[in-house]
Amino acid sequence: MSNTELHLKKKNWTVSDSTNLYGLNRWGEKYFSINNHGHINVSPKGSKDSGLDLLDLVNELESRNLTMPLLIRFDDILEDRLTQLHKAFANAINQYDYKGHYQGVFPIKCNQQRHVVEEVIACGHRWHFGLEAGSKAELLIALSLLKNSKALLICNGYKDQRYIETAILARQLNRQPIVVIEQLDEVERIIAASRELGAAPLIGVRAKLSSESSGRWGASIGEKAKFGLSIPEILESIEKLRSAQLLQDLRLLHFHVGSQINDIAILKDSLQEAGQIYIELNRLGAPMGYLDVGGGLGIDYDGSRTATEASTNYSLQNYANDVVATIKDCCESNSIKMPTLVSESGRAIASHFSVLIFNVLSKSEVPAEIPPAQNNESLIIRNLRETLKEIQEISTNEQIDSSRLQEAWNDAIKFKTDALNAFRLGYINLEERAIAEQLTWASAHSLNERLPHCSLIPEDLKELYATLAGTYYANLSIFRSAPDTWAIDQLFPIMPIHRLEEEPTQLGDFADLTCDSDGKLARFINNGQVKSLLELHRLKPNEKYLIGMFLGGAYQEVMGNLHNLFGSTHSVHVRMAPNGGYKLEHVVRGDTKSDVLQAMDHDPEIILERLRVASEEAIQKRTLKIKDAQRLMDHLESSLRQSTYLQE
């Protein structure tokens, strides 16, 4: 057995060491913790006594034939996030004595799944929580699901005349759509549609703010932003609406700073700018009434509370306070009625409630065996053996001077490079090259055992860890289930969901099932920084190793694609039952191979028929027995009905 133990950690590992290591106490909020069994505990209602053992839950789901990877949605968490958002605004309104209220909407693009949108609407009903649509298809979802006549339906995105006419007519269905002007030419279309129908929509206008944003999504703001009107364009729109006698329908000012605002200072600047624009619109004769601060309320993915990309330097309450206080000041000093505050927070509502669980199929190991010496070994190999011997002779009974280890490692690397060059030139054969690599690895293992005996480990030697790290093969497609980790290097908390009472002695990253070399998870949260290797456990024979990816409820599975034809995973909606325990509210089966083939216009029946013909021919030619042909056809047929992922 190879030995890649880290030899770094303390003796008596406890679950609280795991809590610290994986940062659960920082990003887990009140929903995720570790129980005494060393398993993740989920408290969907936010109190520990109503918790669920995540491993038990997964086992029970697996016994229902819900195979890995598996997306578990805790609808109670979704509800709690909505409650927290409304509480934060209620607190702020109370504290600052704001003369108005808050009425939010959920941006559908954040997670368009029917059960998710339905859940948001059902839970949000008590606050008249509405929806935001950014396309015609999303408008259809919103119109059909949002029945509360007091809830807002904010219509964003590019709009043709039919989109606008639909919104106007929907008012007569007792819905409250507000058509937000995002492009100058939409004004003409609103005017034309209103003339055509003899009725007007409620109108909003989206301002392009000039406050500078930063961070990954920062390009959504500033003068070059894709959406919104510049100040001259806003003025032009006002005059057009005025002459079409539609100015009395202009009710809302909208801005959107971009998703995941990391730094609260950016929000403050934008709020001040937007507050002034709101006042000017009012002065120019628009009745107004709503100020929509868009999305952008961030999530602290790594729990570091910093203005770095995976974090935010503010809390939900700080956010609500700033919105309320800034707009209040603005209106008060201009003696203007305070608007109803609207936000379009998607990420902040939908991130926490879903957990993606995947299993590890196997792990690549860096072998530690030392190949026995042969006669007449080449100089390069003898050099490597010598280096290994020197390392082994460094006693671990006393403090080690790290420069000795550093020197040995430099030698090993040099000789390994020599071996590769010699192989290229034909001076050593394949077997000798293999011995050279094994000796280098053995040296790395030997050095690794000695590192803990150094008082200080130099940065350069930390590369040893990377050399010894393993790749954990994950039953997962990141392109399907975590696309932002690939597309924009987003970080999510990722960690084992069990064995947390046990010290993780391995370092590794994850490779997914796709044939794409980008298909990997190799960036992990690290309290405001990023690390490329995660502390993991050694795999045990015949025991599964389950990993959770957390905080991915917003934008992940809905933006995932069919790369390599890996389809959607199974997903389930879990609700806590009043008498303890849980209830599966919905089970949504993942794509079968038949589904993904059809998505690319292949016909599974024709595929089967072609293979049947091919096997008949093979039977004729006696290259395939009838029995084996039948077995092959059985595999093919059942495969089409099964998930696209590997089965254990």
Ligand SMILES: *Cc1c(COP(=O)(O)O)cnc(C)c1O
């Ligand atoms: C994407 C988007 C949102 C949601 O942003 P979050 O950061 O998820 O809250 C809100 N409004 C508009 C206009 C958007 O484009």
